[in-house]
Amino acid sequence: MSEAMTLETAPAPVSTVPVKIRGDKVSVFYGEKQALFDVDLDIERNRVTSLIGPSGCGKSTFLRCLNRMNDTIDSCRVTGKIMLDNDDIYDRNIDVVELRARVGMVFQKPNPFPKSIYENVAYGPRIHGLAHSKAEMDEIVVSSLRRAGLFEEVKDRLDAPGTGLSGGQQQRLCIARAIATKPEVLLMDEPCSALDPIATAIIEELIDELRENFTIVIVTHSMQQAARVSQKTAFFHLGKLIEEGVTEEIFTNPVNKKTQDYITGRIG
Numbered sequence: 593m594s595e596a597m598t599l600e601t602a603p604a605p606v607s608t609v610p611v612k613i614r615g616d617k618v619s620v621f622y623g624e625k626q627a628l629f630d631v632d633l634d635i636e637r638n639r640v641t642s643l644i645g646p647s648g649c650g651k652s653t654f655l656r657c658l659n660r661m662n663d664t665i666d667s668c669r670v671t672g673k674i675m676l677d678n679d680d681i682y683d684r685n686i687d688v689v690e691l692r693a694r695v696g697m698v699f700q701k702p703n704p705f706p707k708s709i710y711e712n713v714a715y716g717p718r719i720h721g722l723a724h725s726k727a728e729m730d731e732i733v734v735s736s737l738r739r740a741g742l743f744e745e746v747k748d749r750l751d752a753p754g755t756g757l758s759g760g761q762q763q764r765l766c767i768a769r770a771i772a773t774k775p776e777v778l779l780m781d782e783p784c785s786a787l788d789p790i791a792t793a794i795i796e797e798l799i800d801e802l803r804e805n806f807t808i809v810i811v812t813h814s815m816q817q818a819a820r821v822s823q824k825t826a827f828f829h830l831g832k833l834i835e836e837g838v839t840e841e842i843f844t845n846p847v848n849k850k851t852q853d854y855i856t857g858r859i860g
């Protein structure tokens with residue numbers, strides 16, 4: 593069966609999970625160069641969605657559209673529509689600072705501020721005015737560190753520099769920092785790529801726990817990781833969303849030949 597016929601005859605995925613983010617014909621240009629082409633992708637609430645595909649296929653570009661991080665790149669232009677619940681996030685009335693508090697981000701390389709562990713976590717809540725007293729701030733810091741699975745390891749040295757922690761601990765600190773502003777969505781751009789297997793396993797376990805309270809979108813180069821942590825997977829190739837669906841289906845029974853070639857290691 594040809595690829596076109598397969599695509600045309602494939603039934604639309606049916607899902608009853610509420611949609612948190614709806615991407616509608618999202619295209620991204622860096623200057624003259626188009627990096628994403630008409631991507632339609634729904635991100636479901638309280639699920640982990642993995643974005644996978646070969647290097648340069650546009651995974652990070654799409655991820656960065658979801659909290660308008662691409663706005664920081666001068667040459668970058670985004671077209672199409674992205675709805676976060678009922679808000680069009682590219683609407684000119686959207687406050688981008690507020691948007692980034694609702695849609696937090698964790699980067700590839702742990703990047704704690706050169707401040708204490710406590711201050712790393714307190715920073716966001718402070719600039720967003722989320723705590724009205726020291727006691728409230730203490731509560732936010734402790735609960736965020738607990739949720740990030742780090743509190744027990746650092747409770748006796750909250751005044752020590754965040755940069756003095758191990759790589760895996762630093763990444764959990766960055767997760768605590770991201771969740772301290774009580775975001776609805778957490779974006780993770782290859783959050784384990786700088787970590788060893790043990791630290792990676794801890795973060796993966798954490799991702800699974802966090803989805804109870806957050807909607808998570810993760811970019812990963814590791815298909816094993818996508819299979820372990822996500823319920824939905826979207827496969828990108830050369831700036832196009834080729835296929836998306838239930839993770840298990842994507843990895844065991846992909847509809848598109850390109851997806852099949854990628855997961856079997858023939859491309860990428």
Ligand SMILES: Nc1ncnc2c1ncn2[C@@H]1O[C@H](COP(=O)(O)OP(=O)(O)OP(=O)(O)O)[C@@H](O)[C@H]1O
Nearest residue numbers: 622627645646647648649650651652653654665667
């Ligand atoms: N700031 C930028 N300026 C110009 N082009 C860019 C910029 N960022 C990304 N691109 C280009 O856009 C395309 C998609 O890049 P992107 O980083 O989104 O891909 P990716 O799938 O996340 O790749 P990787 O897995 O290597 O991180 C690539 O061709 C890349 O060179």
